[in-house]
Amino acid sequence: MKKWTISAVIGKILYLPRRIYRSMESRRYEKGSYAERLHILNTDETLDLIEKEKISFLRYGDGEIAIMNGESIPFQSYDENLAGRLKAFLKTDKKELKIGIPYYYMHPVKNLNDFVAKFAKTLSGQRKFLCEHCSKKITYIDTAITQVYQTYEKYDFKRYYERMQNLLRDRDITVICGEGVLDKLEYKAYDVCKTVTIITAPKKNAYAEYEKILAAALKTDPQRLVCVILGPTAKVLVCDLHERGYQAWDMGHYFKDYDAYMKKRPRTDEEITRFYKPD
Numbered sequence: 001m002k003k004w005t006i007s008a009v010i011g012k013i014l015y016l017p018r019r020i021y022r023s024m025e026s027r028r029y030e031k032g033s034y035a036e037r038l039h040i041l042n043t044d045e046t047l048d049l050i051e052k053e054k055i056s057f058l059r060y061g062d063g064e065i066a067i068m069n070g071e072s073i074p075f076q077s078y079d080e081n082l083a084g085r086l087k088a089f090l091k092t093d094k095k096e097l098k099i100g101i102p103y104y105y106m107h108p109v110k111n112l113n114d115f116v117a118k119f120a121k122t123l124s125g126q127r128k129f130l131c132e133h134c135s136k137k138i139t140y141i142d143t144a145i146t147q148v149y150q151t152y153e154k155y156d157f158k159r160y161y162e163r164m165q166n167l168l169r170d171r172d173i174t175v176i177c178g179e180g181v182l183d184k185l186e187y188k189a190y191d192v193c194k195t196v197t198i199i200t201a202p203k204k205n206a207y208a209e210y211e212k213i214l215a216a217a218l219k220t221d222p223q224r225l226v227c228v229i230l231g232p233t234a235k236v237l238v239c240d241l242h243e244r245g246y247q248a249w250d251m252g253h254y255f256k257d258y259d260a261y262m263k264k265r266p267r268t269d270e271e272i273t274r275f276y277k278p279d
Contacts, residue, residue: 010087024030025038034106037131037166039139042103043148046141047163056242058089058235058250059100059143067124067134067232074278075204075231082207085236091135091183100250101130103142104151113153115272149261151270157261164254170194174220175251176213176237177229178203181279187262189255190227199222203278206233225261227251 028034039050056152063073068086072078094100104112104120112120134140148160151168163199169192175182179200182188192198197220201213210233217237220226226241226248228234234250241248256275265271 023228026121042105043142046145056097056248058238093138098141099141100141105233111154115269146252151258172224174224175227185259187259189258
């Protein structure tokens with residue numbers, strides 16, 4: 001029989017209100033109570049928009065929220081300047097620059113895989129943060145647009161990847177990514193592009209070398225599509241490039257996600273956890 005110390009009992013008592021709150025919040029989420037708090041396009045609607053309009057876009061997830069809350073993540077140590085810029089972008093309302101936040105953070109989507117469905121129920125802090133720092137006047141796109149295979153259990157994956165690949169097909173693109181992050185891909189989604197130029201940057205703490213990365217990016221022909229894979233730093237780079245006349249996409253895990261789909265990788269908790277770890 002387990003022996004309880006006084007300090008352990010007190011700790012459980014003090015933690016009880018937090019557990020109750022999280023349980024109640026999870027139930028509110030599952031009932032759809034957050035669905036109308038912010039206007040977020042779902043994955044299909046987001047893809048429709050990208051197909052119809054020439055836009056740049058950047059996407060937020062739990063990592064960016066952690067940075068804005070003063071925390072470090074595996075990809076990026078906390079940086080006050082980075083956190084400030086990320087917060088400011090959340091209320092950016094420009095026709096040709098779209099901000100992504102996860103649709104399933106606020107909507108209880110039924111066809112998520114088990115790992116993501118369980119994760120979504122734990123995001124009380126992230127939901128609170130987004131409600132406080134986003135604008136009800138803005139239409140956001142779905143962050144999951146670049147990681148559909150890792151997000152959904154049931155989905156028309158074949159059609160989705162056909163549409164995404166058509167967005168890249170015959171285009172001249174420049175990929176800005178961490179050194180070596182594309183090396184292990186067997187199926188390269190960017191093979192459908194007309195030309196591909198790759199600019200490498202640090203895989204971790206890229207923001208520490210941001211000015212150097214921006215300078216290298218600005219040597220790119222503005223007619224090329226710039227695809228950025230640099231964690232939280234990608235958000236700043238996409239915005240700065242867009243302001244200078246470039247079309248830039250925060251591609252996140254798309255190339256890796258496409259490779260996993262083509263290989264039909266299993267989506268167990270262990271596999272998905274490994275997928276999101278730094279390369």
